[in-house]
Amino acid sequence: MSNDNNKRLISKLARSGRLTHAYIIIGESEADRQELCDYLAAALLCAGAAEAEQLPCGKCSHCRKLSKKIHPDLIRIERQPDKKELLVDQIREMSREAYVLPNEADRKVFVIEEAERLNSNAQNAMLKLLEEPPEYACFILLVTNPGSLFDTVRSRCVELYASVKANTHEYSELSREIVSSLLKHDSMALVGACYKAEKLEKAAFDLLIDELYAVFIDAAKKAESYEKKIRCIELTELIEKLQDMRNYNVAAGHCLGLLLSQLT
Structure with missing residues (x-):
């Protein structure tokens, strides 16, 4: 099954201005997680009109820059190659960056890759940011197993399952x-x-x-x-x-x- 159901929901929420500030995207396939993440990030940054038939519109300057992977307001947080975990210093740096106003869009989107690798200190720092985020900052956590995240972190995010294989x-x-x-x-x-x-x-x-x-x-x-x-x-x-x-x-x-x- 594709991500079509999730995309329809995201588009609908975007058109009505009801996208929230934090999401967890869950899925075994990295490609499926990234596909849904890219669509959600575009919906959060898109400058298309609310009455447009679909958001993200795929036509505005933000959507075009995202497709070329050059948008300055999409920031990816990745595990350092020589480390097994995402470290608290990385989340603290992200937190500082989150309080800097967006460069071009109305929002700033942070994507945390392999979020299940956040260690305990990093998750505590993440939790503090999720509890009191800047109004323009949004966070997308990508995970294979959400059970590795604190319940308090999960409760502050909307969970989306990428390419669900439902009956x-x-x-x-x-x-x-x-x-x-x-x-x-x-x-x-x-x-x-x-x-x-x-x-x-x-x-x-x-x-x-x-x-x-x-x-x-x-x-x-x-x-x-x-x-x-x-x-x-x-x-x-x-x-x-x-x-x-x-x-x-x-x-x-x-x-x-x-x-x-x-x-x-």
Whole structure:
């Protein structure tokens, strides 16, 4: 599976001005992590208009410089070749740089490669920066295993899974069940579907929410009656709230509770 779902979410958040200041990109493939990182960094720095069909626009001076890897406001922090860890001095230097205003863009983006190699002192310094960042500074941590990061660091970042290999059939079937139960006002069916949805892996659950959003958008366009159209629009707005909740790492159970409240 590609990074398409993540890119759609990032573009949507960029257009609405809701990108946050810290992300962790998780994935076994370095190429997949870098692909998603490049897209997110471009969305954070892009100067395209908010009403553009897609952000990043790929056309503005910031997007062009990023594609050429010459943007002065994208800074990469890498492990020194002769060291096994990312050191606290590197994070302190990044912190000093973070408080210098951006050169050209409205934001300054720092990418921490192999962030799972941050030692304890470096993670503590990183945590302090995440807690009180300059308003224009953004951070992207790239990891294979997020479990190596402090929980306090993770809780201050939005986690994105690069090229998730989710069970497509599993979440697609659940999507159909949830859509049907919401449109038919079948509370028992919705409870059963939500019970199964809560057992999904995080990545599959996020994809389920994204698919529900796409389904209700399409259903609103094709609705044969005014009442059904309004219902689909209302449910689309609800799913947008769930996407925002997941963007801030709200647990699946809380998200599903909001969904269930629609039929109570």
